[in-house]
Amino acid sequence: MKLSYYPGCTLYTKAKPLNTSLHASFRAIGAELNELAHWYCCGTTFTLARDNRMSLIAPLRILAKAQGEDSMVLVPCSICYNTLKRANYILKQDPEVLDIINEHLEESYDGNEKVVHPLEFFRDNKELIKSKLKKNLNGIKLACYYGCLLLRPQKELQFDDPESPTIFEAFVNLIGATPVDFPLKVECCGSYLVVNSPDAAIEVVYKLLRNAQGNGAEAIVTSCPLCYYNLDALQNKIKKVHAEFKEIPIFYFSQILAIALGVEEKNLGLEQNKVSPVNILREYNLL
Amino acid sequence: MNKILEEKDFTRRIEEISDQKISDCYQCGRCTAGCPFAKFMDVPPNMVIRFIQLQLKDEVLAASGPWFCAACLVCQTRCPRGVDIPRLMEAVRVFHLRAKQGVIDVNNIDKEFMLDAPPLALMSAFSKYTY
Structure with missing residues (x-):
């Protein structure tokens, strides 16, 4: 099985572990991620100004390039997923926009490409995943952190319930870990405020991490490279403000999946985690 | 331009850029209640909207609220009137940015x-x- 794949810029730089562990996981279930031959930056955050159509060109150009046999493209980065899917939705609402954008593209786009997140793919291929599991995660307690961009706006993304989603917990359950209750799982991590207002980002991340820890989480799993960065890299700064704070490791969902599928350690990308997950993984006999 | 006309025009521009009808908001404050960043803002989301409704251009443009909005869309999800608040915050930001x-x-x-x-x-x- 070959699947069209759009990694996005960050998966080639700061989120390499997401890329390598995802490739390895798909290999382990007998599928291959077929990276688009030509791809560009999606433009990051989706523009909310209704009179700005220029920002639709980048995402739609990517989708035009992705048009092929399977008419779906797998997108693991939450920001790319959100941007591509929202751009696609606008075309469905306003076909006139498609005509305007097509005038600016090398090849015209028909508006029919489906943007799929790996968690959706896993949800739809439960039995396949289950049959390939090699390592028992022994019920390691994980807090599933959705963040914003997979869920909202729900009307456009149709990913899961925007206030109490369950797709991530079902995934974690499927691969043998235990999802803990995590009331703040859909609350924002501070996103790009980390650039301009780091103090605000530090406070919201502290609240999130404490909430996960208070509910017994031993690690947190997420899908978004920006959430990952804020949750992982800001812990150092949190410790300076809140002396009692204890670190908690952060994983990409693909790293946990890769472990369960028996992927070799070099493809997990664990060395890039700022808060080392080695101790907790050893405790559960997973390294 | 006469100040009153200018302020009226400002509210109309914000409605245009955001594609929202500002009078839809009935000021229940649910957006501010759920906003993870409201406590960092001098003027929280529902007040920014109230200022736009009242055509208080200077007050809107001086508010820090729109700059603390991370476009997480929690308020948009919860608004009982279907107002896309993040689009309004973006419109205020864009108004600044287009004036360089x-x-x-x-x-x-x-x-x-x-x-x-x-x-x-x-x-x-x-x-x-x-x-």
């Missing part, structure tokens, strides 16, 4: 942070804070 008033200077960002942060954090911030 950005809020961050790339040269002032900590170099170590720049090298450490994922590109999408920087790109997102640049698209929201610079012109």
